[in-house]
Amino acid sequence: MENNPWERARAQMHAAASHLSLPPAFIERMEKPDHVIEVSMHVPMDDGRTEVFHGYRVQHNNLRGPYKGGLRYHPKVDMDEVKALAFWMTVKNAVIDVPFGGGKGGITVDPKKLSEGELERLTRAFARELAPYIGPEIDVPAPDVNTTPKIMSWIRDEYGKAVGKDTPAVVTGKPVGAGGSEGRTEATGLGGFYALMEIVRLSGRGHSGLKAAIQGFGNVGSFLAGYMKEAGFRVVALSDSKGGLYIPKGIDDLKAVAECKERSGTLAGCYCVGSVCDLSNMELLGGRDISPKEVLTLPVDIVAPSALENAITKENAAAIQAGIVLEMANGPTTLEADEILRKKGAMVIPDILANAGGVAVSYFEWYQNMHGETWKKQDVFAKLKEKIDAAARAVFAASEEYSVSLREAAYIVALKRLSDAAY
Numbered sequence: 001m002e003n004n005p006w007e008r009a010r011a012q013m014h015a016a017a018s019h020l021s022l023p024p025a026f027i028e029r030m031e032k033p034d035h036v037i038e039v040s041m042h043v044p045m046d047d048g049r050t051e052v053f054h055g056y057r058v059q060h061n062n063l064r065g066p067y068k069g070g071l072r073y074h075p076k077v078d079m080d081e082v083k084a085l086a087f088w089m090t091v092k093n094a095v096i097d098v099p100f101g102g103g104k105g106g107i108t109v110d111p112k113k114l115s116e117g118e119l120e121r122l123t124r125a126f127a128r129e130l131a132p133y134i135g136p137e138i139d140v141p142a143p144d145v146n147t148t149p150k151i152m153s154w155i156r157d158e159y160g161k162a163v164g165k166d167t168p169a170v171v172t173g174k175p176v177g178a179g180g181s182e183g184r185t186e187a188t189g190l191g192g193f194y195a196l197m198e199i200v201r202l203s204g205r206g207h208s209g210l211k212a213a214i215q216g217f218g219n220v221g222s223f224l225a226g227y228m229k230e231a232g233f234r235v236v237a238l239s240d241s242k243g244g245l246y247i248p249k250g251i252d253d254l255k256a257v258a259e260c261k262e263r264s265g266t267l268a269g270c271y272c273v274g275s276v277c278d279l280s281n282m283e284l285l286g287g288r289d290i291s292p293k294e295v296l297t298l299p300v301d302i303v304a305p306s307a308l309e310n311a312i313t314k315e316n317a318a319a320i321q322a323g324i325v326l327e328m329a330n331g332p333t334t335l336e337a338d339e340i341l342r343k344k345g346a347m348v349i350p351d352i353l354a355n356a357g358g359v360a361v362s363y364f365e366w367y368q369n370m371h372g373e374t375w376k377k378q379d380v381f382a383k384l385k386e387k388i389d390a391a392a393r394a395v396f397a398a399s400e401e402y403s404v405s406l407r408e409a410a411y412i413v414a415l416k417r418l419s420d421a422a423y
């Protein structure tokens with residue numbers, strides 16, 4: 001149970017629903033996805049064999065607009081995970097107030113084991129299977145774990161062939177210059193930063209000098225770190241799947257660290273002084289190596305799990321010292337861990353608010369495609385800030401009104417908006 005994301009999603013919804021008098025039929029509707037699509041794809045491999053892959057698309061709910069959510073390529077993708085992620089998209093899109101419902105999909109595959117050609121053939125086969133069920137006003141997929149702008153372009157192309165018309169708005173997260181939006185790459189990290197700033201402001205705290213540790217230094221974690229540092233936070237620890245570094249006085253040059261990780265394939269050892277990033281600088285900087293998990297339990301003010309699900313569990317929640325947990329990954333905290341954090345008085349800024357910047361800019365991309373517009377990056381960022389600030393204020397107000405955690409408050413905001421759309 002602890003790690004089953006679908007069971008967790010249901011429990012989170014029921015906890016929030018207990019504060020509202022919602023029609024039972026509405027709750028039942030939220031518990032059951034509208035459509036569950038499961039497909040098999042027979043893909044010719046480079047060595048002449050044909051391999052069979054399984055793919056999923058769950059269209060959870062379209063009360064507020066077309067189904068919207070990413071496609072994940074990962075060996076652990078299964079129906080329960082996709083169902084939970086689709087449900088969270090319905091809730092997240094209502095919290096951030098974009099006119100979309102929720103959907104999610106994926107293929108059970110380790111894409112790192114495929115050649116580029118195999119990956120393209122698999123994606124195109126998946127797009128042909130999904131073509132009857134998706135479309136700009138029906139269901140709009142996007143990238144998620146291990147899916148890229150290039151993969152979105154293949155889907156757009158294959159969908160265009162299936163319907164006889166190039167249709168850029170069928171997917172978001174496309175390359176900029178091929179129908180993608182400026183600012184999509186930065187959007188999730190920047191949105192998390194805006195959410196953090198607004199919640200810190202609303203709770204009457206200052207932010208300057210607060211120490212932060214970030215787990216995961218990919219797209220989301222690296223942009224978040226950069227924006228936090230620029231605003232005066234002290235980013236003291238970073239980790240990726242192989243290891244990490246902790247420099248209590250703060251990591252000075254995040255750009256150099258990112259370049260070092262890019263060069264060496266890992267963060268471990270990226271102690272940078274000037275242009276030299278090397279273990280030999282560790283002592284000079286007063287730093288030390290840490291494990292990917294230890295990053296969460298350091299003496300800091302903020303931890304931001306920005307890697308995968310189930311990072312904070314009943315095993316490590318009690319050891320978390322930070323007063324603020326900024327959930328940048330989807331579902332990083334298990335139910336039991338959430339309860340431990342609540343009892344400790346930690347403030348959790350929930351994933352459905354913290355990482356909603358990605359889907360907000362996906363909405364902007366879809367909107368630009370639908371209206372033949374191209375927005376400048378600074379306009380995208382300004383609109384993103386507006387959306388995140390409004391969502392953070394609504395969530396914070398609900399947490400005060402109902403005396404509940406920010407997570408429960410976010411669910412309350414979403415359930416009210418969804419039931420308003422239903423009745």
Ligand code: NAD
Binds near residue numbers: 146307358
């Ligand atoms: P990414 O693949 O770019 O980066 C993931 C990072 O996590 C990598 O640095 C990887 O090394 C690290 N990692 C993996 N396992 C780890 C572990 N056990 N411990 C520490 N680090 C580990 O992915 P991303 O796009 O940055 O997404 C990160 C999370 O944010 C995911 O949960 C994703 O679903 C969520 N998210 C992403 C977006 C988006 O727009 N990219 C939007 C919403 C939510």
